[in-house]
Amino acid sequence: MKYYLKEEFLHDNNMKNAGNKARNDVEVIFNRLGYAPLKVRVDDWYKMNVLNAQIHKYRALLRAFKRLKKNDDIVIQFPLLHHSLFINSLLKSLKNRGVNIYLLIHDLETLRFVNDKTLPLRMKLRMKLTEGDTFHSVTGIIAHNPIMKSVLVDEGVAEDKIASLGIFDYLIPNFQEKSDQTKDQPIIVAGNLAQEKAGYLYQLPARPAYNLYGVGFDESRALANETYFGSFLPDELPVALEGGFGLVWDGDSAETCSGVFGEYLRYNNSHKASLYLASGFPLVVWKQSALSHFVLENGCGIAVESLHDLSQTLEQLDDEDYQDLLVNTRRIGQKIRNGSYLTNALNKIVK
16 A cells, blocks of 8 residues: 655644645645555644654654554655654654655755754754654655755665655646746746845846745845735746746855855755746756756756856847747646656655
8 A cells, every 4th residue: 555644733834835835736646646645633733842742743653654554655755844853763663564665855954954053953963863864764765856866875875765856846726828938028036035045136136137926025125126026825826927037046145056045956956946847937047056957958947157147148048049948848847737757756766
């Protein structure tokens, strides 16, 4: 029997950001493929102290895992919605019972915070307990891309039990294809626009223009070439987007991707890239990002070292080149909307 872990919480505090969109889409794809939900019900997490929350989560997971039998497959979206310090011991117990365990990685905190010297000791300890050891206790892992896969191999995880996703799927109900797109339209920036993640928005060069969608933007600091459209629910956002390209960029600087979030782009696949491609927009990515390999190999966007280079790069792109990017983007976008990337990765590792 094939299962996926379905975490259910009493309250959902995150309705207007894309935080749950990726996980919800994964569950839809699991259901299509015949995986059954293994439900873990958690009460109001935010009203418990740390100790009680951890005990409550442990017991909830233990109850759910007792339903699994030898040779069953369970796929877990990783990390859990709220961390369990006991996850490694629970998975070891499952493995000893003959259950096959697979992790679909959404985030790796050990990579995100690898250069953060201010990280508290308790967070380092939690990451060690919930990440480092856990990867050795499972049957298979779906990593974002070959770069993330190589990092896990360097950490001692067997190469043959890791599959690369390629890019996240992004399901769009009632999709309508865009028309009349040109390379001269504004660049789209969607997602978390808060200073700590997107401080570069206040340092952009005068060209090109940008259309902004999301939460956390300080409109009082908006530049002359920025238009802010507000925030949208994930399923409403693709219809609202207007522009020529979608930008995947993080950090404080327009010169390069920097800081905790910017450096993380060297390893991860940003979910907003899937939003843009599924919505029909070619990408602009940082040349040193892991995503740049996918973008350039599939001809679905351009890569730049700095946003100060972007205007000139766009000027050098002729209309025929842009149309080629659109054709490739629509091909990739259809696969993303169909759930093809997760389906292919599961077929590689879940036997």
